[in-house]
Amino acid sequence: MKILDDIRVIDLTDHWFGPWCTLLLSDLGAEVIKVEPTWGATARIGGGPRPGGADPVFHYLNMNKKSFSINLKADQGHAIFMELVKKSDVVVQNFLPGVMERLNLGYESLREANPSIIYAALSGFGQCGPYRERASFDVVAEAISGHTRLTGDLVDPEGPPLNMAMSYGDLGPGTMAAYCIMGAIRSRDRTGAGQMLDVAQADCMTALNPAITEYSMTGLLPWQIREMYPMTHISGIVQARDGYIQVAGYRPKALDALKEKLGVETITMDLVRGMVKEMTRDEAVQYFVEMGMPVAPLYQVNECMEDPHLNERGMFFYVEHPKAGRYRTVSFPVKFSETKTVARSAAPLLGQHNREVLEGLLGYDSGCVKELEKQGVIYADK
Secondary structure (H helix, E strand, O other), X not given: OOOOOOOEEEEOOOOOHHHHHHHHHHHOOXXXXXXXXXXOOHHHOOOOOOHHHOOHHHHHHOOOOEEXXXXXXXXXXXXXXXXXXXXXXXXXXXXXXXXXXXXXXXHHHHHHHOOOOEEEEEEOOOOOOOOOOOOOOHHHHHHHOOHHHHHHHHHOOOOOOOOOOOOHHHHHHHHHHHHHXXXXXXXXXXXXXXXXXXXXXXXXXXXXXXXXXXXXXXXXOHHHHHHHOOOOOEEEEEEEOOEEEEEXXXXXXXXXXXXXXXXXXXXXXXXXHHHHOOOOHHHHHHHHHHOOOOEEXXXXXXXXXXXXXXXXXXOEEEXXXXXXXXXXXXXXOOOOOOOOOOOOOOOOOOOOOHHHHHHHHOOOOHHHHHHHHHHOOEXXXX
16 A cells, blocks of 8 residues: 555646656655646756656656646647546646636636645745746745855855755755645545645745744844854865765764864864865765764765665666666655555656546547547657
């Protein structure tokens, strides 16, 4: 048994924010049907290499899912989609506010067809407010919530802001969306009623910034606090002979062990830097591990994939894709004692599951499916 194996999700999302949310639901056993236009999701294209005809991030974020490629603007396409809604539990979309309503697929329309539907509307700035119609991506949410400025301030408060790496303005809000969808499922289990979730990137990234409360209580920005209250611990990136390590010296017991080892009363970052520069990266990591100090090597992604601890915990596996071939990717990270997560499968080809959805789920005969293909209502990549 899987945690969400009785839940069917219609996934209308694209790019990173929404697909990450629905990937998390699929990992817990939900059946996720990715509804794509007949020309395919925009994220399939990407801006770089396209192994197997799709961007590598698309391959990652759309594992476990079924692709149903349909023209929602066609009358038949709209009708088929509404049939699918009646047999589903959750709809997730990340269009600009108003787009689904113009397609006559907004929450009120879907709730009329299925009163228990949970409808998650993911967007940059939400379904209400003065910015609701603004488009957004991860970097926009990171900027307005203060993260970009804070990241730059870590390097130099007088210098330029710095963007965060790897779209946390998508991944953080996407995780929060999945969490709240599960809460809505739990509520529906108790009441029988579905509901709409308004999930805004800007809201979520603001919630993920504790510096706001810190400023409210002290009147000081984080860099000002660092200047006025110098660290009594050691922490930071330190260069070794052949690379870098990250030291997080917040444990008093570890600091005491290091002082005893070195025979000094006070530990400073200058002392640590002078010591580490004479060591290899791995020697430095082992040295601090023996002190009980939180420490890690600074990896490139290829080194991360070869780390023995991460491999022992099953964080990487090989997947076979019909066009991209065999490649290595990342597993679901949380281990449950009593229930299993889904073994991640390759991202689908465009329209790969059209027949499964139409014939197996909705009861269409093969002749009707062929006619829909001929009329361009559905499409499948060959």
